[in-house]
Amino acid sequence: MRLPRPRGPLSSHLVTLLREPVRRDRALDDVAATAVREAETVLADEDVQLGLLIVQELSHDGLDGVDDGWERSPDVVSARAVLEDAVEAELRAEVAPAVQQILAEARRDPATAIFALTDDAEGPSLAGHLQRLATRRELEEFLVHRSILQLREADGHTWLIPRLTGRPKAALVEVQSDEYGGGRLERMHAHMYADTLLAAGLDPEYGRYLDQVPATTLALHTTARMFGQQRRLRGATAGHLAGVEATSSMPNRRVAAAVRRLGLGDRAAAYFDEHVVADAVHEQVVVRDLCGGLVEQEPALLEDVVFGVLSCLLLDARMATAVLDAWETGSSSLLAEQPDRLGAVG
Amino acid sequence: MSQHRHPPVQVVVCPDGPLLVRGAIEVVGEGGEPIAADRPVVALCRCGKSTRAPWCDGTHKLLRRRRAAPTLQEGPDD
Numbered sequence: 093m094r095l096p097r098p099r100g101p102l103s104s105h106l107v108t109l110l111r112e113p114v115r116r117d118r119a120l121d122d123v124a125a126t127a128v129r130e131a132e133t134v135l136a137d138e139d140v141q142l143g144l145l146i147v148q149e150l151s152h153d154g155l156d157g158v159d160d161g162w163e164r165s166p167d168v169v170s171a172r173a174v175l176e177d178a179v180e181a182e183l184r185a186e187v188a189p190a191v192q193q194i195l196a197e198a199r200r201d202p203a204t205a206i207f208a209l210t211d212d213a214e215g216p217s218l219a220g221h222l223q224r225l226a227t228r229r230e231l232e233e234f235l236v237h238r239s240i241l242q243l244r245e246a247d248g249h250t251w252l253i254p255r256l257t258g259r260p261k262a263a264l265v266e267v268q269s270d271e272y273g274g275g276r277l278e279r280m281h282a283h284m285y286a287d288t289l290l291a292a293g294l295d296p297e298y299g300r301y302l303d304q305v306p307a308t309t310l311a312l313h314t315t316a317r318m319f320g321q322q323r324r325l326r327g328a329t330a331g332h333l334a335g336v337e338a339t340s341s342m343p344n345r346r347v348a349a350a351v352r353r354l355g356l357g358d359r360a361a362a363y364f365d366e367h368v369v370a371d372a373v374h375e376q377v378v379v380r381d382l383c384g385g386l387v388e389q390e391p392a393l394l395e396d397v398v399f400g401v402l403s404c405l406l407l408d409a410r411m412a413t414a415v416l417d418a419w420e421t422g423s424s425s426l427l428a429e430q431p432d433r434l435g436a437v438g
Numbered sequence: 439m440s441q442h443r444h445p446p447v448q449v450v451v452c453p454d455g456p457l458l459v460r461g462a463i464e465v466v467g468e469g470g471e472p473i474a475a476d477r478p479v480v481a482l483c484r485c486g487k488s489t490r491a492p493w494c495d496g497t498h499k500l501l502r503r504r505r506a507a508p509t510l511q512e513g514p515d516d
Binding site (some may be wrong): 203204207211212266269270274340341342345368369370371372373375376377380 | 450452453454455456458477478479480481489490493494495496497499500502503
């Protein structure tokens with residue numbers, strides 16, 4: 093991925109630093125801590141979320157012109173911890189009342205409690221707006237937002253596999269194998285999303301639209317990776333995946349309808365059609381066997397499983413609110429593209 | 439030596455949800471038409487309201503919510 097355009101002191105510092113050969117940089121920790129301190133909310137702060145995505149990218153796609161050795165730089169590792177701990181703390185504070193409210197019910201029957209949370213998820217329906225009212229431009233914006241997550245679909249949660257054993261491991265491998273197409277590239281969900289972008293006349297390169305995607309959307313991506321890459325957060329990772337899968341079938345049916353209503357065709361709709369059926373399977377396996385099985389092995393993880401579910405629902409609702417608020421005033425929900433990037437792709 | 443050639447089919451009944459079927463090859467639809475099961479585990483609709491029958495599409499959740507809402511007095515769902 094190309095190094096993105098900075099959005100503040102932290103991302104600016106990183107973009108300059110990472111172009112250099114790997115070296116110590118004792119200032120980075122302070123720069124990260126200051127960015128966290130000055131953010132009104134780290135879940136929606138452009139500089140914090142982009143900075144976090146950049147350091148996480150060192151463990152995923154890598155960055156063009158950046159030495160892979162930066163991944164293990166103690167200063168980068170430390171800054172990443174500063175950012176992720178701040179994100180985790182804010183998420184925990186936001187959902188704490190809802191976690192406590194459902195905990196007793198979840199102890200009796202984890203699966204029923206998780207489905208109760210995801211079925212009653214509040215917040216505006218982005219998919220409902222797309223299905224009924226959205227313009228072609230709005231649908232394209234939606235596809236651009238989702239491109240950050242969907243072109244690397246499933247990867248965040250895959251980090252959990254080697255930390256599991258027994259029934260929850262079998263469940264997660266079954267679901268992730270389906271996410272990756274079961275051995276068939278054309279069925280891999282990330283690949284199908286690239287096809288959707290192409291059919292819509294958009295660029296399928298991962299990160300191509302990063303400079304236009306706001307923090308409220310980046311937070312969906314950075315949080316999944318943050319959960320998945322920490323063993324301590326294995327309960328939250330399982331819960332987060334449950335949140336994703338159990339709120340997917342019906343919204344994707346609506347988006348598929350929007351894609352056809354706006355004339356993008358069956359090829360562009362295939363990704364969304366696939367998710368209607370696939371995620372009706374995945375939600376059962378993830379909620380009952382992954383989350384249920386994990387809590388059976390380690391009952392102390394229940395609270396974190398619920399935390400993961402609610403974190404997913406919260407960030408989804410925030411992203412939908414931001415997008416719909418922009419559209420309601422006739423604005424774009426994306427950040428303005430830098431002038432020198434215009435026309436870079438035909 | 440043929441005991442492993444066809445792994446046994448497993449059907450899991452999900453409370454308030456679909457039937458999960460592992461190892462299905464083909465489902466025969468209402469009109470007798472064969473429908474390929476194109477993933478290792480499929481979810482068969484049990485509520486009768488799926489728009490993607492015979493597969494589950496999550497619609498049972500709407501029915502459950504309607505049942506749970508005391509203000510909506512509609513006919514029985516089942």
